[in-house]
Amino acid sequence: MLSWLLATPGRLYVVATLLPLAVFALLLIGGGVRAVCRPYRETHGFARFCYFFLGGHKPLKSGAYLATAGIAASAVLAVIGLVRFLDDSHALSPIEVEHRWAERTSWAEVGATESGPAIALDLGYRIDHLTALLFAMVACVSTMIFVFSLGYMHDEMEETHEDHEAHVKRPGRYGRFFLFLSLFCFSMLNLLIADNLFQVFISWELVGVCSFFLIGFYHERRSAGLAANKAFIVNRIGDAGFMIGLAIIWTYFGTFNFQEIFTKLASDGPPMPAYLFAIAGIGVFLGCVGKSAQFPLHTWLPDAMEGPTPVSALIHAATMVAAGVYLVGRCYPLFSPDVRLLIAYTGMITLFLGATIALVQTDIKRVLAYSTVSQLGFMMLALGIGGWVAGLMHLLTHAFFKALLFLGSGSVILGCHHEQDLRKMGGLRRKMPITAFTMLVGVLAIAGTPFFSGWYSKDLILSNAMGFALHDNQHMALFIVPLFTAGLTAFYMFRLWFLAFTGQPRDHASEHAHESPLTMIVPLMILAVPSIIVAWGWPLWDPHSSSLAHLLEHAKPGMANGLDREDETHLAGWLALAAAALGVTTAVFIYVLKKVDPASIQAKAGALYGFLKEKWYFDEVYDAMFVRPTIALGFCSARFDKKSTPAAQAEVADRTMNVTSLDGVLNVLGLGTLAIGGKLRVTQSGYIRRYVTVLMVATLAFVAVFVAVYFVG
Amino acid sequence: MTELGLTPYLCLGAFLFCCGLLCIATKRNAIGILMGVELVLNAANVNFVACARYVPQFALEGQVFALLVIVLAAGEAAVALAIILNFYNNHSTVDVDKADELKG
Numbered sequence: 141m142l143s144w145l146l147a148t149p150g151r152l153y154v155v156a157t158l159l160p161l162a163v164f165a166l167l168l169i170g171g172g173v174r175a176v177c178r179p180y181r182e183t184h185g186f187a188r189f190c191y192f193f194l195g196g197h198k199p200l201k202s203g204a205y206l207a208t209a210g211i212a213a214s215a216v217l218a219v220i221g222l223v224r225f226l227d228d229s230h231a232l233s234p235i236e237v238e239h240r241w242a243e244r245t246s247w248a249e250v251g252a253t254e255s256g257p258a259i260a261l262d263l264g265y266r267i268d269h270l271t272a273l274l275f276a277m278v279a280c281v282s283t284m285i286f287v288f289s290l291g292y293m294h295d296e297m298e299e300t301h302e303d304h305e306a307h308v309k310r311p312g313r314y315g316r317f318f319l320f321l322s323l324f325c326f327s328m329l330n331l332l333i334a335d336n337l338f339q340v341f342i343s344w345e346l347v348g349v350c351s352f353f354l355i356g357f358y359h360e361r362r363s364a365g366l367a368a369n370k371a372f373i374v375n376r377i378g379d380a381g382f383m384i385g386l387a388i389i390w391t392y393f394g395t396f397n398f399q400e401i402f403t404k405l406a407s408d409g410p411p412m413p414a415y416l417f418a419i420a421g422i423g424v425f426l427g428c429v430g431k432s433a434q435f436p437l438h439t440w441l442p443d444a445m446e447g448p449t450p451v452s453a454l455i456h457a458a459t460m461v462a463a464g465v466y467l468v469g470r471c472y473p474l475f476s477p478d479v480r481l482l483i484a485y486t487g488m489i490t491l492f493l494g495a496t497i498a499l500v501q502t503d504i505k506r507v508l509a510y511s512t513v514s515q516l517g518f519m520m521l522a523l524g525i526g527g528w529v530a531g532l533m534h535l536l537t538h539a540f541f542k543a544l545l546f547l548g549s550g551s552v553i554l555g556c557h558h559e560q561d562l563r564k565m566g567g568l569r570r571k572m573p574i575t576a577f578t579m580l581v582g583v584l585a586i587a588g589t590p591f592f593s594g595w596y597s598k599d600l601i602l603s604n605a606m607g608f609a610l611h612d613n614q615h616m617a618l619f620i621v622p623l624f625t626a627g628l629t630a631f632y633m634f635r636l637w638f639l640a641f642t643g644q645p646r647d648h649a650s651e652h653a654h655e656s657p658l659t660m661i662v663p664l665m666i667l668a669v670p671s672i673i674v675a676w677g678w679p680l681w682d683p684h685s686s687s688l689a690h691l692l693e694h695a696k697p698g699m700a701n702g703l704d705r706e707d708e709t710h711l712a713g714w715l716a717l718a719a720a721a722l723g724v725t726t727a728v729f730i731y732v733l734k735k736v737d738p739a740s741i742q743a744k745a746g747a748l749y750g751f752l753k754e755k756w757y758f759d760e761v762y763d764a765m766f767v768r769p770t771i772a773l774g775f776c777s778a779r780f781d782k783k784s785t786p787a788a789q790a791e792v793a794d795r796t797m798n799v800t801s802l803d804g805v806l807n808v809l810g811l812g813t814l815a816i817g818g819k820l821r822v823t824q825s826g827y828i829r830r831y832v833t834v835l836m837v838a839t840l841a842f843v844a845v846f847v848a849v850y851f852v853g
Numbered sequence: 854m855t856e857l858g859l860t861p862y863l864c865l866g867a868f869l870f871c872c873g874l875l876c877i878a879t880k881r882n883a884i885g886i887l888m889g890v891e892l893v894l895n896a897a898n899v900n901f902v903a904c905a906r907y908v909p910q911f912a913l914e915g916q917v918f919a920l921l922v923i924v925l926a927a928g929e930a931a932v933a934l935a936i937i938l939n940f941y942n943n944h945s946t947v948d949v950d951k952a953d954e955l956k957g
Contacts, residue, residue: 826953828886832878 149224150241150267153275153333156217157265161326163210167203167319170194198299199314207318208286211325215279222276225267229694242266244335244397259394266335266399269695270532273688274466275332277536280670281458281543282325284663286318288547289450291659292554293317304558306360317357321454324350328459332466336396337386340467344382344431347463348375351455355447367443374440378430385423388416389474402473406698414476421479424471425486432464432516435490439758442509449550452505457512457542462535465519469532472523473699481615484524484608488621491517493756495628499635500752503560504549507636511586512542514629518601518622525618526703527604529692534597536688537675541585541594544667548579551660552640555653562639564647571653576641578664583637585671587630588720596675598626599683599713606712607705619712626716630723638731683713862903869896883937883947887930894926 145151174194180187194200229237244264251259267275295301296312303310327350331343349372356368386396392412393401410417428434433441444456455461468475468483475483494514501507515538522531553560555572569576585594602622609619645651655661677687684706729735742749751757869892876889898919905915941947 826950826955828949829878829880832874836874836878 148240148243149221149228150243150265152217152221152224153265153267153271156214156221156275156279157326157329157333159210159214159217160207160322160329163207164319164322164326166206167315167322170200170203171315171319174200195315197311199297199312199316201297201314203315204290204293204318207322208283208290210322211279211286212283214325214329215276215283218276218279221267222272225269225272226691229269238266241268242335261338262336262397263339264335264397265333267333269691270466270469271332271695273536273691274462274532275329277539278325278328278332278459278462281539281667282321282328282454284667285450285454285458285543285547286321288453288550288660288663289317289321289448291657292450292550293448294657303358303360306358306362308360310360313357317354317448320350320353320357321451324354324455324460328463331463335398337389337398337401337471338396340470341382341386344427344463344467345379347455347460348372348379348431351375351444351460354451354455355444357447357451361446364446367440367446371440371444374437375430378427378437381423381426381430382428383423385420385425385427385474388412388420388423392416398470402697405473417474418476418479421471421475422482424474425468425479425483428464428468428520429486430464431467432461432520433490433513434464434486434516434520435493436758438490438493438513439755439762441513442506442755445503445505445509449505449546449553452509453543453546453550456509457546458539461512461516462539465516465523465531465535468520468523469528469535472528472697480524480526482524484521484615484618487517487520487522487524488618489517490514491521491625492621493517495625495632496752497755498632499628500749502562504552504562504565504636504640505546505560507562507632508542508545508549511545511629511633514625515542515586518598518625521618521622522601522604525604525608525615526700526705527601527608528696528700528704529689530597530600530604530704532692533675533686533689534594534601536692537585537593537597537671540667540674541582541592541671544664544671545579545582545586547660547664547667548575548582551575551656551664552579552653554656554660556649557652559647559649561647562636565640565645565650566643566647567641567645568650568653569641571650572655574655574661575664576637578668579641580637581668581671583633587633587724588626588716590717591676591680592672593670593675596677596683596686596688599716600686600689600706602626602712602716603684603706603710604704611705623712623715623719627719627723630720631727634724634727635731638727642732683710859903859907862899862907866896866900866903869893869899872896881948881950883933883940883949886949887933887937890929890933891926894922894929898922 145155171194173190177184177187177191177194181191182188195203225237225241228240232240242265244262244266246260247263248261249259250261293314296314296317298312300309301312302308324347327343327346331340331347334340334343352368352372355371356364358364359368389401390396392410393404395401404411412420430437441456441461445452447455491514494510494512494517498507498510498514501510515534519531519534519538522528522534551572552565552568552575555568555575556565559565581592585592588595588598602619605619605622609616645653675686675688677685677690679685730738730741754760873889873892873894873896876892877886878889880886880889901915901919901922903915904911905913905919908915937947940952944951
C-alpha cells in the first residue's frame, strides 16, 4: 500500500481525492447499519449495541469530526503535493514531470470491431500548475468550511430539531450534512485531477447531485425543495449541451483525454468541419454556463441560497460554480475565436446583470449570490478575451474571499438568530467585531483595493479587456462594462457592510446579536489571510508581477499564447481603482454620512428600482416562456388522457364510458368486456336441452350454409 | 332377394339420429337423455355397418368403427349411470333441470 503510494508523487493527489470518498462511504455504511438496527434495538442485543454505538437517537457527532479530519488530511496532502509539484516543475524537464505527475488506467473498452481495437475509456489524473493550485484551494477552503459547519450546524445535533420556517419537528441531520459535504468534496477534487473529459463529466454530475441534496437540505420548506429542483433542472439544460459537445469530440477525436485532444488539435487542426468544431465548443461552454451560473442560466444560483450557509459558501461561491470556469480554462483549445467571443459577451452580460441586481437586494445572502454571479461573469469575460491567466487567477482569489464573505454572512445570520434581512441589521460592528473585521477584509478584496488579492486579479482582467478593446475597437463594450461594474461591485459590497455593521441596530434581532463561537470565528480569521496575500508577488505594488499569475502562466495551453493583449500603461488599473473609489465614496455618502436617503432614490427611480429588485424579471419571463407552457402541455396531455374531473368525482368518471380520451378508450375496453360478459352469462342456463337445441340449430345452420355454398356457388 | 342398396340404411340412420337428438333435447329425465344418446350412437352404427357392406373401400373400417362405437357406448353408459346415481343420491331426483347450481 505504502510502496504503491510512494511509487509516483502524483498518487498523493489520488489519496487526497479518495479520502473524502472513504469518509462518505463510512458515514453511509454507519448510517445504513444504524437504520437497519433501529427496529430491532429492543429485542436483539447486538442490534442494540450497533444502534447505540452509532449514535442512537441523536445524530452522530463523531461522523462530522471524521469528515472534517478527512478533508483536513486532504488539504495537508494537497499543500504537500503543491510544494512538491512546484519543486519538480522547477528542477525537472516537462517529460519527467509528466511521467511523475500523470497516470492513467483503462476503465472500460467500447466499440471493439474485427477491423479495429476497442477504444478505451480511461480513468486518470494529470497534475499541472492549474490543477495543483486549484486542488490546494478547494481542499483548504473546504476544510475551513467544514470547521465552520461544525459550529454553524450545531442546531442539527439535537435529537428533535424544530424548523421554525416549515413549522415541523424532525430529527437533527448533523451527520447527513457532512455526508453530502464529503461526497461533494470528493467529486470536486476528482473533477480537478481528471485527465479526461469523461471523468470530468462524471464528477460534474456528482457535483450537481450533491448540490441538489444540499440546497434541498431543509426539504420540509417548500422553497428549499423548489430551489433544489430549479438548480438541478437548469443545470440539466447546460449538461445537455455538454453532452452534445462530448459526443462530437468522441466521434472525431476518438478519445476524451485532454492531452491527446490538444496534441491532435495543435498538430493537425480540428479533424471536423468548422461548424461542428464550433458546436462542440459551444456545447462544452453551455455546460459551463449552467454550472457557473452565467446568463441566461444564472437564475438557479440565487435561489440556491435556500441551503445552509456553509453550503452556499462551499458550493455556490468557492468551488462548484468554479467548476464551469475551470472547465472553460481546461478546454481552452476547443474554443474557436468566434466561440471565445461568445464566451466574452456572455461573461459581460452576466457580470453587469449580477452587479445591478445585487445593488438593490436586501437579503444578505442574495447580495452575495448576485455578486458571485457577477464575479463569475468577470472570469468568463477574461477567458473569452484571451486572458486565460487573468480569468483563472480571479477564480482562485475569488474563491478565498467569497468563501470568507459567505462564512461571514453565516456568522452574522447565526448571530442575529437567523435574520437575513439587511434592513433589520445594523451596528453589528460592536456586537461581533471579529466577523465585522474579517468581512471587511473580504469586502475590500472583492472591491479591488490595492494589495488585497482581488486587486491583482481584477486589475489583470481589466488590463486584458482594455488591450482587447483597443486592439479591436468594435468590442469596446467588453472593457467599458466591466470597468463600470467594478465601481458597482465596490458600491454594493460596501453597502452590504455598512448596512450590516455600522450605524444603530434597526431590529431587536440585531440588538441582541452575539459573536459566534470559536469554531466559526477561526475559519474566518484563517480565510482572511489568503484573501489578502494569495496573489502577492514582488514588487507588491505592481499588479502584473503577481506570483500566482506567474505560476498559472506555466499551465497555459499553448494556443492561448499571444491571445492576451495586456495594456502596458496600467491605465486600466488606475481607471478600475477610480471606479472602485467612486463606488465606495457613493456608498459612504449614502449609508454612512446619510447625505442622500436611499428611499428617495427608490422613489425617484421607481421603475428601475422595481426592475432590478425583481431581478430583471428573468424568473417571470422564464415562467411565462417555459414553465407555464410546460405545465399547460401537461394539463393538455392529462385532458387527452383523462377527462379532468375533481377528485371527488373521479370515481364516477372512471365508471362512465367516454371515448374522447385515452383513459376513456381504455375504460370502454374494460367496461365493454364486462357488459358483454354480463349479457352472455344468461345463456349459460344449465339446461341441457337448451344447449342441445342450440347445438342442433347451429349445426343445421352450418349445413344449410354449406349446402347453399356448395350447390349454388 | 334383391339388394336394397345403401339409401334405406342411411335413411334409417338419419331417422334414428333425429329421434335420439329430439329425445336428448326434450327429456328432463336423465335416464331418458341417456337413451337418446344411445339412439344417436346406434344411428351412427347403422351408418358404419351399412357403409361397410356397400362401400368397398370402407369394408374393414366400417366394421371396426362399429365395434368401437359399441364399446364406447358401453363405457359412456357406465359413467353416465354412475353420475346419475350420484346425482340421485344428492338431489333425490333425476331431473336434469335441477342440476343448475353451476349456471352463470
